[in-house]
Amino acid sequence: MIIGLLKDTLPERRVALLPTNVKHLVDRKTTILVETGAGAEAFADDSAYSEAGARVVQRNEVLEQANLLVQVAEPDVSLLDQLQPEQIWLSEYKPLWHISLVKKFADLKLTSFSMDTIPRTTRAQAMDVLSSQATVAGYKAVLDAAIHLPSFFPMFMSAAGTIRPANVLVLGAGVAGLQAIAVARRMGAQVAAFDVRSAVKEEVMSLGARFVEVEGAKEDDAAGGYAVEQTEEYKKRQQEAINQHAAKANVVICTAQIPGRKAPLLISKEVVADMQPGSVIIDLASSTGGNCELSEDNKTVVKHGVTIIGQSNYPTQMPKDASKMFGTNVSNFLELLIDDEGNLHLDFNNEIVRGTCITHQGEIYNERVKSVTA
Structure with a gap:
């Protein structure tokens, strides 16, 4: 051949x-x-x-x-x-x-x-490009956020005073999300993570992050580990929890996607307006509509003092x-x-x-x- x-x-x-x-x-x-x-x-x-x-x-x-x-x-x-x-x-x-x-x-x-x-099976792990490239994306997303954030990630204590660590919220705890959590923690940030799949809670906590839990999520074993579409009642509770955490976050990293469907909207324009000026949103789902309502694919925009980076192909930067x-x-x-x-x-x-x-x-x-x- x-x-x-x-x-x-x-x-x-x-x-x-x-x-x-x-x-x-x-x-x-x-x-x-x-x-x-x-x-x-x-x-x-x-x-x-x-x-x-x-x-x-x-x-x-x-x-x-x-x-x-x-x-x-x-x-x-x-x-x-x-x-x-x-x-x-x-x-x-x-x-x-x-x-x-x-x-x-x-x-x-x-x-x-x-x-x-590629099927998400044990036999196919060595061929899974989604996982391997998501590893790169999660890593680069945190570095990009650190570059654009006008403050430190880690805590600093000096004669000039104490700098509190950055608060990072990761939406979606798949491969990209878990990598983002790990890198943000290594850089000294406080990290919270949200995912509709309760099975990832232990992985999130093992990396030193808090798991934002919302009861009533629908899970489907046939989905091969992917997130599935949720009920309207759950989405309402989910949105309330995300809104509360996003308002306190310095960095929000969005990784939530559903294969073959538009990315779920998790950060509305109203939530962006409530965030702290100087905050950063990295939207890895921007090519499929974005998790943030104000994201623009392959663009960096500033809205309400918040820098929003729509970037679905970080791997090409590494x-x-x-x-x-x-x-x-x-x-x-x-x-x-x-x-x-x-x-x-x-x-x-x-x-x-x-x-x-x-x-x-x-x-x-x-x-x-x-x-x-x-």
Whole structure:
């Protein structure tokens, strides 16, 4: 099998496979074509790919020869017209949001896989890009907040007086939220966290944060650990609790999302107006509507003296380590598509392969995506 590694379009700076991943795949008897400059933004030069056993070529050669094409994000519209029937596409392209792209893949009779639909199972943990990249996002969110906050995170005691530690509120205790809690605590902040899933309470408290508990949350074991839509009565109690904590917070980090749905609104414009001037909101859910009513995706705005940063792609700001984690996830997944002789082997009896496949043989293959497009 010939695997083609494509260069992502800026502002995406990550690369889907680093030279170490390429060497591993070459050892599995595959041929790797790397587009010139594919890893440059992630500090992996062409010579490193060549030394790993890949052929570094121009984009048109990758597109003409590769059986399977891989990059980090969804393809540009201009690239779609250059893809060939029967080719396989692999990236993190958010099919529940990019429905038109899913339909285009089906029309082109392309088999496509989206890494963000990897089943959240124990066997698939080593391929879970959502978790690995959320780790980066949670880390960077706290650093960004510290840069924009006009006060210290930790407590300081000196002859000039005592500086109280910052109060940080984290909304959503998934991977990004837990990482944000851990980093904020290491930086000396007082941290409180909210999540509708009571199962994460112990994890939150083990990191030294207080858990904001609201009784009556609906949980669904079939949701694979994700948050689910809540009742209106619960949402009202939830909002009251969040409003009280947000008004006292110096930093609010928003990470709450529901796969395939608009992000839940947790911080209204009225709550922003009640926050302390100089406070900071980091909204990691801004690309799906945002947890804060005043967030604007990929923008930093100031409202009522509060700095609101809408940023859904912090991993691209840490391209070296984010690519290392992403590339390991992709390489582990590709293992499932390669037989002992280095040939392509699509085993749809494998739950991970089946769950990650979005289109196949001209049809939308993934049942969840199919239900959204119906």
